[in-house]
Amino acid sequence: MIRFEGVTKQFPDGTEALKKVSLTFPSHQLTAIIGPSGCGKTTLMKMVNKLEKPTQGEIYIDEKPITDLEEVELRRKIGYVIQRIGLFPHMTIKENASLVPKLLGWPKEKTASRIQELMELTGLDPDTYLERYPLELSGGQQQRVGVVRALAGDPNIILMDEPFSALDPISREQLQDELRNLQQTIQKTIVFVTHDMDEALKIADTIVVMRKGQVEQIGSPAEILGNPANDFVRSFIGVERIQRQRPFGDKSLSEFIGLFKTEGTGSAHEVSGSLTVKEAFEVLEQSGQTHLAIRLGESRHVYAGERELLKAALAKEEGELV
Amino acid sequence: MNFFDTLVSRQDMIQTAFLEHIYLSFVAVAIGIAIALPTGILIARYRRFAEPIIAVTAIFQTIPSLALFGFLVPLLGIGSPTALIALIIYALLPILRNTYTGITGVDGSVIEAGRGMGMTRTQILRQIELPLALPFIMAGIRTATVLTVGIATLATFVGAGGLGDIIYRGLQSYNNSLVLAGALPVALLAIGFDLILKWIEKRTTPKGLKL
Ligand SMILES: Nc1ncnc2c1ncn2[C@@H]1O[C@H](COP(=O)(O)OP(=O)(O)OP(=O)(O)O)[C@@H](O)[C@H]1O
Ligand SMILES: [Mg+2]
Numbered sequence: 001m002i003r004f005e006g007v008t009k010q011f012p013d014g015t016e017a018l019k020k021v022s023l024t025f026p027s028h029q030l031t032a033i034i035g036p037s038g039c040g041k042t043t044l045m046k047m048v049n050k051l052e053k054p055t056q057g058e059i060y061i062d063e064k065p066i067t068d069l070e071e072v073e074l075r076r077k078i079g080y081v082i083q084r085i086g087l088f089p090h091m092t093i094k095e096n097a098s099l100v101p102k103l104l105g106w107p108k109e110k111t112a113s114r115i116q117e118l119m120e121l122t123g124l125d126p127d128t129y130l131e132r133y134p135l136e137l138s139g140g141q142q143q144r145v146g147v148v149r150a151l152a153g154d155p156n157i158i159l160m161d162e163p164f165s166a167l168d169p170i171s172r173e174q175l176q177d178e179l180r181n182l183q184q185t186i187q188k189t190i191v192f193v194t195h196d197m198d199e200a201l202k203i204a205d206t207i208v209v210m211r212k213g214q215v216e217q218i219g220s221p222a223e224i225l226g227n228p229a230n231d232f233v234r235s236f237i238g239v240e241r242i243q244r245q246r247p248f249g250d251k252s253l254s255e256f257i258g259l260f261k262t263e264g265t266g267s268a269h270e271v272s273g274s275l276t277v278k279e280a281f282e283v284l285e286q287s288g289q290t291h292l293a294i295r296l297g298e299s300r301h302v303y304a305g306e307r308e309l310l311k312a313a314l315a316k317e318e319g320e321l322v
Numbered sequence: 323m324n325f326f327d328t329l330v331s332r333q334d335m336i337q338t339a340f341l342e343h344i345y346l347s348f349v350a351v352a353i354g355i356a357i358a359l360p361t362g363i364l365i366a367r368y369r370r371f372a373e374p375i376i377a378v379t380a381i382f383q384t385i386p387s388l389a390l391f392g393f394l395v396p397l398l399g400i401g402s403p404t405a406l407i408a409l410i411i412y413a414l415l416p417i418l419r420n421t422y423t424g425i426t427g428v429d430g431s432v433i434e435a436g437r438g439m440g441m442t443r444t445q446i447l448r449q450i451e452l453p454l455a456l457p458f459i460m461a462g463i464r465t466a467t468v469l470t471v472g473i474a475t476l477a478t479f480v481g482a483g484g485l486g487d488i489i490y491r492g493l494q495s496y497n498n499s500l501v502l503a504g505a506l507p508v509a510l511l512a513i514g515f516d517l518i519l520k521w522i523e524k525r526t527t528p529k530g531l532k533l
Pocket of ligand 2 (some may be wrong): 041042043083161
């Protein structure tokens with residue numbers, strides 16, 4: 001868990017990038033920070049690995065104040081994908097990606113197999129790309145290498161500053177899905193900065209909406225969408241997107257089967273397929289379970305957690321329905 | 323006497339002067355590197371000192387070379403140390419300035435990535451800044467070398483030998499062939515060093531940057 005307590009950052013030139021920010025990034029969850037350009041997202045993120053130091057306040061990782069932690073050691077344990085990619089141009093992709101494992105003193109074979117695995121996971125063919133130099137890759141490919149490099153040392157905390165911004169919409173969606181799936185297995189504490197509300201809604205467990213160095217709202221995607229704290233958050237989500245949610249919230253679950261999972265996980269609360277999406281949200285919350293088992297026939301079920309319900313609420317008429 | 327006869331008859335003298343010349347230039351550049359390279363690295367780290375230190379070396383550079391040799395003689399007497407010191411002073415600026423601009427010119431996002439990944443300052447310097455600045459540093463060394471080879475012809479005025487001896491003798495005796503026999507090797511030396519160092523410069527450019 002990463003906790004900010006009354007963190008203020010004033011740059012030497014007087015710019016106040018963060019104003020008394022207090023918030024928590026829960027362990028094993030993906031928290032997205034979203035807000036307009038210049039609102040302090042990058043600054044907030046860089047505080048976690050001490051690339052920026054607070055002028056006031058303190059940050060705690062697992063309740064240890066980070067002022068007590070040695071910065072070089074701390075950074076080696078935190079994966080960091082920087083906004084401007086920052087691959088080392090004179091090193092091959094392999095050398096770039098192996099840097100942190102090397103700093104950590106991993107044996108060569110372990111590093112090599114880890115990199116191999118991560119390259120495949122991010123959709124880069126190791127045989128084609130490992131020996132290339134960054135300038136021989138497209139912007140999107142470089143960004144993927146940035147992600148590989150950040151994950152290479154198997155850090156528990158991963159900071160990602162707009163990691164998918166240079167990607168085309170298709171690979172972007174694909175990487176979002178992959179990150180989501182990856183997160184389900186690796187369960188790291190991820191802080192993810194983005195400009196893009198759709199991206200945040202899609203991948204985050206928790207969303208932090210920021211404006212001018214302050215936090216406007218923190219909540220799950222459903223909370224942010226259903227209950228925007230103020231006009232700023234509302235306008236940032238996009239009025240259109242909220243309205244899109246309404247009519248579909250009244251449609252029944254059975255219309256969205258294709259969006260739900262076919263396999264259940266442990267205990268789920270059973271509901272009928274005729275429930276509306278909106279009702280389903282409420283039932284799920286009251287049940288205290290993570291998933292609903294939606295009955296479709298005698299013994300046929302599909303399963304939906306908050307995320308899947310949200311997808312249903314956001315689904316557009318065309319294409320995404322089955 | 324024509325040029326070739328001069329070359330043959332004064333062969334020993336020219337050869338000695340040539341070797342002296344190489345010695346002077348080589349030692350001056352080597353010491354210049356030993357001073358300017360670490361200084362350049364230091365002022366790239368402590369940037370508030372960069373301006374004044376580069377300014378001082380730039381002022382040295384503006385002193386006419388003959389005048390500098392003249393200044394040094396009363397202080398240090400005649401002989402090769404005096405000549406070397408003058409030559410080193412001239413070699414400093416190009417190496418210092420290029421080291422500084424080479425390092426400070428490294429893309430900030432690359433440095434930030436290095437810091438963010440937990441590299442120490444020394445690791446960043448050795449593994450990122452210096453390799454990326456190397457082509458610039460080599461270019462500075464090349465400029466300094468060519469400059470030094472030229473100015474070393476003045477070493478003769480402080481009794482330090484070199485090809486300047488031949489040129490000066492030729493001038494005094496109105497012997498154009500002898501002047502040429504001194505000047506031509508200087509030019510060849512300068513061109514030769516330039517080519518060799520240019521080749522090294524190319525070799526040291528990181529592969530990933532040549533794309
Ligand atoms: N080193 C610095 N010195 C002075 N001001 C800075 C510095 N770094 C950032 N700022 C300022 O602090 C504010 C927050 O910057 P930050 O980079 O955190 O914004 P951001 O939310 O990441 O923006 P973007 O979405 O454009 O990346 C901005 O007004 C910026 O100009
Ligand atoms: Mg930013």
